[in-house]
Amino acid sequence: MDFKLSEEQQMLQDTVSRLVRDSYDFESRERFAASEEGFSVAFWQQLGELGLTAVPFVSEYGGFGGGGVETLLTMTELGRGLCLEPYLHSVIFAGGLLAQLGNDEQRAELLPQVASGQLQLAVAVDEPTSHYQLHDVRTRAEAVSGGWKLNGRKSVVVAGHSAGMIVVSARTAGSDRDESGVSLFLLDPNAPGVSRRVYPTMDGRKACELYLENVVVSAAVLLGETDQALTALRYQQGRAIAAQCAEAVGSMEAVCDLTLDYLKTRKQFGQVIGKFQVLQHRMVDMRIELDQATSMAILAACAADAPDSDDRSRTLAAAKVLIVRAGRFIADQGIQLHGGIGLTWEYVLSHHAKHLLMLSHQFGNDDHHLKTYSRLMQVD
Structure with missing residues (x-):
């Protein structure tokens, strides 16, 4: 198969790579992490000004109509820089x-703001007891005059502290795991x-x-049809x-x-340790x-925007399993080959290892997705 990038895709990758390289050295990252926002507001604005936050959206809302491959190129460079x-x-x-x-009004009002980076969103779907199950929702939304009343708790809402708006899942009918x-x-x-x-x-x-206690919202903030959000989620x-x-x-x-x-640089017994065959x-x-x-990430990117199907779900589950386990192996081996310095907070490698571990648990760990893959297997 031909995995060569188009000229536009190569320009996108070069733009993100150059931006990360020029703006995101390790010392700057530590400073951004210690700030109130927990990230660089200036860098976020640059992403918007360069059109990078607009990549996956259609041109009608200020986007560039990019797909899974364009997202792959952007996210790979952001991951390399630990952004x-x-x-x-x-x-x-x-x-x-x-x-x-x-709906048309929500998209027209909000998507251009998201595409330009002016509006930051967050997603609140996890709960203390849900354990990766999107249908395990105990936060309740009760219909009231002119809108809804929300009660419940959401866990680990990444960047929810700085979001201008949060997409919240709540149960409007049925029992907790329906x-x-x-x-x-x-x-x-x-x-x-x-x-x-x-x-x-x-x-x-x-x-x-995120804690919700008798939060009254208008009917206009409902996203999609009542009771039918799970498939889209x-x-x-x-x-x-x-x-x-x-x-x-x-x-x-x-x-x-x-x-x-x-x-190539660490010496032991009078020579660089890279000459030792076992380390090679x-x-x-x-x-x-x-x-x-990398091959599995490319496969996942090609399947990401495909119509919903068992085959798509299997591909994404397989990619998550393999990449989580590869990340664990690479992080462990990197630390072992570095020795003690690999674990120090002042060295960037330990932060990559922690980031890979964090990614391995978001949206389901490898065991969860292996079970998903097994369930979706078609036996002839």
């Missing part, structure tokens, strides 16, 4: 939900009854617990998984490059895992 900005959660996941489920009865709402985080507890995640980003999470796989590949590439450079073999093993993960 803290909520591109995945705002542009890909929340933006995809808004584009798929929003497949039907799940709806989505566009929530103003500053509305009465909404509170957030902000904390850092293990990879340096910020997330929050699963589809858009699939797009987010494909983007996340690309981000992980970028981080794994950085770990391999750091490790190879270290083997381990470096080769890391590159083999990276190449396989």
Whole structure:
């Protein structure tokens, strides 16, 4: 198969790569992480000004009509730079939900703002007991005069502390684990009854617990049809998984490059340790895992925007399983080959390792997706 990039795709990759390289050295990242926002507002604005936040949206709403491959190129470079900005959660996941489920008025008003980077979104679908199950929703939305009243709690809302609007799943019918009865709402985080507890995640980003206590919203904030949001949630999470796989590949590439450079410069017994054959073999093993993960990320990117089907779901589940396990192997081997320095907070490798571990648990870990893949297998 021909995986050569078009001229436009190559220009996109070069633009993101140059922007990350010029703006995101490790010291700057540490400073961004310690800020109130937890990321660089200036860098986020640059993403918007260069049109990078507009890549996956159609031209009608200020986008460029990019697909899975364009998302792959963008996310790989952001992953390589360990960028803290909520591109995945705002542009890909929340933006995809808004584009798929929003009515004409919602799309016309909000999508241009998301595409330009003026509006940051977050997605609140996880709950303390849900364990990756999108249909396990205990947050309740009760119909009231002119709108809805929301009560419940959402967990690990990445960048929810800085979002201008949060997409919240709530149950409008049925019991806690029913497949039907799940709806989505566009929530103003500053509305009465909404509170957030902000904390850092293990990879340096910020997330929050979202508490909803008798939050009254208008009927206009309902996203899509009542009780019918689960299919769109699963589809858009699939797009987010494909983007996340690309981000992980970028981080794994950085770990391999750091490790190879270290083997070429670290001396022991009077010679660089890269001359020891056993270490060469381990470096080769890391590159083999990276190449396989890269191939699976490309496959996931090609399937991300395909119509919903069992085949698409299997492909995305397989990609997540393989890339999570490759990331774990590469991070572990990178630390082992570095020795003690690989674990220090002052060295970038440890942050890549933490980021890969964080990605392995978002949107389902490898065990969860292996079960999904097994369930979707067709036996002849």
